[in-house]
Amino acid sequence: MSDLPNPLRHGLRIGRTPEPCTVVIFGASGDLTSRKLVPALYNLARERRLPGGFSVVGFARRPWDDAQFRQVLLDGVNANSRSGAVETELWASFAEGIHYQPGSFDDPSAYARLAERLAELDQRRGTGGNRVFYLATPPEAYPDIIRQLGAHGLNQSPHGGWTRIIIEKPFGRDLASAQALNQQVLAVFEEPQVYRIDHYLGKETVQNIMVFRFANGIFEPLWDRRSVDHVQITVAENLGVEDRGGYYDHSGALRDMIQNHLMQLLALVAMEPPVSYDADAVRDEKVKVLRAIRRIRPEEVATYTVRGQYDAGSLSGRPLPGYRDERGVDPASQTETYIGLKLFVENWRWAGVPFYLRSGKALPRRVSEIAIQFKTVPTMLFAETPMHDIEPNVLAIKLQPDEGITLKFGSKVPGQPQIRPVTMDFRYGTSFGVASPEAYERLLLDCMLGDSTLFTRRDEVEASWSLITPIHQGWLASPAQPFPNYEAGSWGPTSADEFMARDGRTWRRL
Ligand SMILES: NC(=O)c1ccc[n+]([C@@H]2O[C@H](COP(=O)([O-])OP(=O)(O)OC[C@H]3O[C@@H](n4cnc5c(N)ncnc54)[C@H](OP(=O)(O)O)[C@@H]3O)[C@@H](O)[C@H]2O)c1
Numbered sequence: 426m427s428d429l430p431n432p433l434r435h436g437l438r439i440g441r442t443p444e445p446c447t448v449v450i451f452g453a454s455g456d457l458t459s460r461k462l463v464p465a466l467y468n469l470a471r472e473r474r475l476p477g478g479f480s481v482v483g484f485a486r487r488p489w490d491d492a493q494f495r496q497v498l499l500d501g502v503n504a505n506s507r508s509g510a511v512e513t514e515l516w517a518s519f520a521e522g523i524h525y526q527p528g529s530f531d532d533p534s535a536y537a538r539l540a541e542r543l544a545e546l547d548q549r550r551g552t553g554g555n556r557v558f559y560l561a562t563p564p565e566a567y568p569d570i571i572r573q574l575g576a577h578g579l580n581q582s583p584h585g586g587w588t589r590i591i592i593e594k595p596f597g598r599d600l601a602s603a604q605a606l607n608q609q610v611l612a613v614f615e616e617p618q619v620y621r622i623d624h625y626l627g628k629e630t631v632q633n634i635m636v637f638r639f640a641n642g643i644f645e646p647l648w649d650r651r652s653v654d655h656v657q658i659t660v661a662e663n664l665g666v667e668d669r670g671g672y673y674d675h676s677g678a679l680r681d682m683i684q685n686h687l688m689q690l691l692a693l694v695a696m697e698p699p700v701s702y703d704a705d706a707v708r709d710e711k712v713k714v715l716r717a718i719r720r721i722r723p724e725e726v727a728t729y730t731v732r733g734q735y736d737a738g739s740l741s742g743r744p745l746p747g748y749r750d751e752r753g754v755d756p757a758s759q760t761e762t763y764i765g766l767k768l769f770v771e772n773w774r775w776a777g778v779p780f781y782l783r784s785g786k787a788l789p790r791r792v793s794e795i796a797i798q799f800k801t802v803p804t805m806l807f808a809e810t811p812m813h814d815i816e817p818n819v820l821a822i823k824l825q826p827d828e829g830i831t832l833k834f835g836s837k838v839p840g841q842p843q844i845r846p847v848t849m850d851f852r853y854g855t856s857f858g859v860a861s862p863e864a865y866e867r868l869l870l871d872c873m874l875g876d877s878t879l880f881t882r883r884d885e886v887e888a889s890w891s892l893i894t895p896i897h898q899g900w901l902a903s904p905a906q907p908f909p910n911y912e913a914g915s916w917g918p919t920s921a922d923e924f925m926a927r928d929g930r931t932w933r934r935l
Pocket of ligand 1: 451452453454455456458484485486487528529530531560564593594
């Protein structure tokens, strides 16, 4: 055990470089690889965060060779990297480590060839048997790949190196399938080798929730049922389903957004201070929050949830077809593209404080934020201003865009006997003047460093699904909604406003 003080041992984790290793990407010819993963790796290389000998092996069906694969990735980086066009010399040295292994996920001989290639890279590039397997594939492929990795001894490293596996979302589609997948994974890998990714946790602004709460003394004493009226968590998208209609129609907003991203945000906002900033201590506290959330029973869905599906409309001045007319979507689809949800965290800190979650597609703006609304003053001192004219204090943590934190409070209008809301603003861009790294940069680096703090543990995933699955069951059993029920480009169905109005509250206007 190191005798360094806690913040240095666990906390800042600045500037560490991983040991030499190979990242094997299953699904290497897909969208995620070109759009996110390889641009992230390239930017890590640009910032000198990757180890010498760092290598990538792409695995997919297309019969490419190394040169073709490198060209596809180069195009992907040029189109998607936050740092703009590729630096030629840097790319040349980065691309030397990139290889492609064609094969089908269910073909054992492809894994035998992969094992040979990895052994060869260990020798030639000094990667020491250290491997990350990244499952960037359709979720149906996960069990096959995991089984084959085990069957070919690729779940453990030769030469005393390490092996880790990153699993993309969706991790299951209900509690039973998530449990089954966990069993399949853990029959081959040990839990500390497993990195279930939720890219929201890699966002700087999301990591800052913990810093904001636990590195500052002033807010934490207010962070409970005595001072907080309610919390609103919003993730709004100003896009339809684009070309993912086929996938989305079997998923919906509850599974695609709430089960993972919004539940993780809720857990970070509501958790107790962990005993240290290490992976299990943080995840222990998050899972306690998830377990403390009162489960919505199937027969209660009408009280605690509201759902919607978008109709034709316009987004940013462009027409958008209705959800049911999107490619890959059932014309009679009952899949929700909007959800509002009320949850209660039943513990001493939060009893009685509602957490409202909402997420939807085809809304007017792309915006994610967490708003803590505080209780109003108990009595009004300023007789000229009626109580109902006073707006409550709100602390808004803006995750995207305009990343920052805003505190709203009442102020006297100069020269007039009136009180108006004003804000104190912190903006990342203004305060730090540097672009934040992409979530995937941080998460890939953390995995190579063996730090799973920002990845989801088995019990967290299952705790979250155990809340989500009964809601789905309730929806299946309840009469069909009059879908579609909101116009693309509006803020969701009117039933969502009525849902809040029943509690005497309103959704924040964003
Ligand atoms: N795209 C995103 O922005 C995004 C964001 C978050 C999470 N994800 C998750 O990431 C995963 C991948 O998404 P994606 O959008 O990249 O998918 P995608 O574009 O459909 O790519 C799928 C990849 O899997 C390969 N593949 C499929 N079946 C195969 C088989 N039997 N044998 C070998 N290779 C096979 C395909 O290779 P060939 O085409 O060469 O056969 C392709 O490389 C999904 O789980 C998704 O939910 C994606």
